[in-house]
Amino acid sequence: MAEISVKEKMAIERTKMPEQDALERSRNFKEVNLGLPLEWAVREAQRCLACKKRPCVDGCPVNVHIPEFLAKLADGDVAGAAQILRVDNALPATTGRVCPQEYQCEGQCLRGKKGQSVAIGWLERFVADWAAQNLAPDKAPAAQTGFRVAVIGSGPGGLTAAGELARAGHKVRVFEALHDTGGVLRYGIPEFRLPKRIVDQEVQNLRELGVEIETDVIVGRTLTLSEIREEYDAVFVANGAGLPMFLHVPGENLKGVYSANEYLTRANLMGAWMDDPCGTPIARGKRVVVFGGGNVAMDSVRTAKRLGADAAIIAYRRGKDEMPARKEEVKHAEEEGIEFHLLVAPLEILGDEKGWVRAVKLQKMELGEPDASGRRRPVAVEGSEFELACDVAVVALGTTANPLLTAAEPDLKLDKWGNILADENQSTSIPGVFAGGDIVRGGATVILAMGDGKCAAQSISEFLKGKTPKAPEKAA
């Protein structure tokens, strides 16, 4: 195909993403973004200037070879693009959907300095979805090392490490505490943002690579880390987020008050949205208030809308610019009719005579000086209290470290919040034990957990060099 000049490239406008109509989608759980047609994707890829500095790659926690895969796509070679992508990223169909690209690859894109960045996330999604339809998954490499590596947790960090380790020729077994794979990708992120068939397909790709997954194993309870260490040559701990944080205001244990973890787990993992009478129930509020301004808060409030709420409301103590949620999620939420009560803080949750939530009592805030996070600190406005009626309230304030694994392992050093201490190679205080994702970071993003998983896998291969396998697996 003929070279496209820089001038021609610059003249191409950023593509739009076809979406389900906002009103229609706010009443169903189907994916909001419909995906790009081939021609649009190729055209969008042609916008990449292939600049020398490749800032997008530095912006990517798993360092995907972005200009290279875009170049293949720009030439119409989707299979070539897919091959580059799958080697760099174990879960491309996922990250293409849920990464905060505006802070990462797209945030660094040269085209974004004057105008709009290349839509790298949408193109990643396009290539990954195309590959799922058209390419056979990769198989385990012929050269096996004989080492056995255990991965604890099948969330984004664990799955990424598993994929990398399997590609390096190690025998990998993943232990998952829940009954199904994917961790937060399945229990947390809703169907309309990340369809479960995508998670199934990404997990299937790893199985094809030879990764074994055992569900219903709670490390720290069913098996201890020490027991696993006896059998495996190395371990990667990525058991994820832990106990949900609450507001610590009166009325928080009223019926109809959920942590976002519980609300989303009921809806997503347990399929409460499917309205199967034999399955797990969920309180479908008519007026649902969600506390928080992050992605989990957006997922919760948009789920509430889809479960039939007339009013689905975000209550956030800072302003819209301070919200940590992905911009696209906030935009989608606004289009779907989500109400935003900004600069309000909860004082109390009020109940009716039967112990169900009936309202939340809020206080108005104003923004003061920036705090340690760089965001302006909210300051209470005296005498500004008011009640907001609701029949379901969801608390999306984040999580603290889960103690189940670490409590049984005194040698594993923790920080003061109970998260595992890991260095830049994801090594912990126990040789051969590596850790990453939320159990180290205390709450981050899918892609940062994946970055940790990729780094840990490389560190594990490095650690195993020159060692003898404990129980050598015969090469298949």
Place this chain on the structure above:
Amino acid sequence: MFKVISNEEIAPQLHRMVIEAPRIAKARKPGQFAIVRLKPGAERIPLTIADDDPEAGTITLIIQAVGYSTKEIVATQPGEFIQNIAGPLGKPTDIEVWGKVVCVGGGAGTAVLFPLAKGLAQAGNELTTIIGGRSEKYVILFDELSAFSKQTIATTEDGSLGEKGFVTGPLKRLLDDPATKPDAVYAVGPVPMMRAVSDMTRPYGVKTIVSLNPIMIDGTGMCGGCRVTVGGKVQFACVDGPEFDGHDVDYAELAARQNAYQELDEHGCRLDAALA
């Protein structure tokens, strides 16, 4: 997949199931529970592990079939499979040598009490066990508990077995008699029973431990659905419990939260529709 080895009805709608779960059988200690999910799409149900046999790789669950999901679980026949069992979960019972201990079980709670009582007896405590039920056929595990109890007392509401009345009747007598006054009481059963037992022992200053069964999903601390207020502090029954100091539990809140989905059912009739 977890194979069902045996399944017998030991009281009306109360089943004892022995299931192959080698990892859990090996790790499990008295007081712990497992989360059972029968098949894809089914609920996750927390169930106390009544017993284990690590050599055979089996666990014993005693299941009261009260709702849709538990009815489906107990309908599983020997040789058939349960899709998911995760555990053991919760903190093991803090088995102490108290001296004289009264163990109180109400209805299906007696099944939860059984492993605790066994552990306490094995540790050298002198056990008096009181078990209650609506009528004779609801009083379970009498012989099993008698095997290691110094004395076993049954109470029934209709007087069809043992003493007529509630478990608190004999408990009061034991508390009042200096020769039998216990050093600790363990109580497991419906919330009103655990509350009544705790209220009764409080003035005597007798340490009372109850095992709570709030609504739960994951059982690993992730969802917070099982939160209970104990001594003014919010605790998660799945990771901080399920056993707590009975004198500190906010029973009214616990009872209210346990009923949340029955009340939702009254509005939506979801369960009725499913069972029809």
